[in-house]
Amino acid sequence: MANANTPMIECKNVSKVYPDGTVGLKDINLTINKGEFVVVVGLSGAGKSTLLRSINRLQDVSGGEILIDGKSITAAKGKELRLIRRDIGMIFQSFNLVKRSSVLRNVLVGRVAYYPTWKTTFNLFSKEDKQKAYEALQQVGLAEKVYNRADELSGGQQQRVAIARVLEQNPKIILADEPTASLDPETSKRIMNDLKMLNEKYGMTVIANLHSVELAKEFGQRVIGIRAGQVVYDGKMSETPESVFTNIYNGGNGKEAADD
């Protein structure tokens, strides 16, 4: 792949301590290259969400630096920060749709960062962006739902709207935080396949936090294991032995095995 080995996300000595003293991340050093599909695994509370929230700066880190496509998101301010964030799409466990708005309007939200606020307030999206939104919905098989209200859709369909919204945003990176946690196994696969499509067809770099080891194995090219805020494993999925998962989920401590 032409883009292989071009860093897209670089975490350098990243740490996060919450105001109450809880350590979220401890000296994280990671480089994720353009076009990678990375899965992050670890017990509940290991720091997976903290890592994703730090990468797009939904929260500030306590130490270290994070570069996005060569630019420091941890140092960026104002317009520069907004421009870096435009290149990062988010998929959440809870979908984060505007429930009372139409599916089309939810997908158009993906373009909001490209417009001045007053235009989006008055729904002045261009014809071209509306067309793109429709095409994004076609990609995820929801073109017939374009005028439905978001809350009329099933959970799996709502997550596919969120994926269409990311497609409309056209970011370089997608951060997916437990994208399938509230969905049944078949729907979960469908969502993971949509993320795979964004990765393969559009070259978007994907990082997905996953509870399910099965899904991690099936979809991840690279696996990062996190425990107590630290990277305890990082390797190609194809070369990762079963014992890695057992270790990460047992944590060397039998009682944690029951946690998941």
Ligand SMILES: Nc1ncnc2c1ncn2[C@@H]1O[C@H](COP(=O)(O)OP(=O)(O)OP(=O)(O)O)[C@@H](O)[C@H]1O
């Ligand atoms: N806002 C916060 N204030 C204080 N501590 C926090 C906060 N957010 C997270 N933590 C703590 O930081 C640690 C890492 O949490 P994080 O949510 O990143 O874990 P996780 O691996 O994503 O877990 P889960 O799979 O349950 O979402 C945990 O000990 C958690 O309790």
